[in-house]
Amino acid sequence: MDRVKPLRADGRRNRERIVAAATELVGRDGAQASLEEIARRAGVGSATLHRHFPSRHALLEAVFRDGVAQLCARAAAQPGKAPAAELAAWLEELTVYTATNRGLAAVLLTGPEGLSAEELCCTDMLREVLNVLVARASSVGAIHAGATTEDLMMLANAIAVANEDDPLTARRVLRLALTGIRP
Numbered sequence: 001m002d003r004v005k006p007l008r009a010d011g012r013r014n015r016e017r018i019v020a021a022a023t024e025l026v027g028r029d030g031a032q033a034s035l036e037e038i039a040r041r042a043g044v045g046s047a048t049l050h051r052h053f054p055s056r057h058a059l060l061e062a063v064f065r066d067g068v069a070q071l072c073a074r075a076a077a078q079p080g081k082a083p084a085a086e087l088a089a090w091l092e093e094l095t096v097y098t099a100t101n102r103g104l105a106a107v108l109l110t111g112p113e114g115l116s117a118e119e120l121c122c123t124d125m126l127r128e129v130l131n132v133l134v135a136r137a138s139s140v141g142a143i144h145a146g147a148t149t150e151d152l153m154m155l156a157n158a159i160a161v162a163n164e165d166d167p168l169t170a171r172r173v174l175r176l177a178l179t180g181i182r183p
Contacts, residue, residue: 035059069125087134087137087142096171100165
């Protein structure tokens, strides 16, 4: 069995700087952001970038997973709001994140063979959080009984893709749609 060696501290820092630079530039330029500019922004050479991320796809997947993990962590760290408000706020954050990161989901969905769209897009992480939020909102009658996690995820994704690179419109359209799910 192959074992992956843990990164040394300098390697971990380089990887974190590369992901941070890529996150910023993908947000600005989309999924086709220049790898050379990412390396320059991270303060590393191209060889270092490619040692950590052998392909553009590998780097974009790390950017997306990091962003999704942060979204999921924020949802877990902010209980206490009214369930409907908590659900709406998190769906809004997810929609804005997806709309802001132009082309990221589309590029990942055309990824390497052998990985499903769910593995590439962290759908399981998102679904776990959304299941909890939907259950809370449902338990207090804050959403229609027929509204499912899958429905709300599809709604958020469709709005984000339709308003790619326009997070303000994505937020506004999601808010309009969410007023329709409340009883």
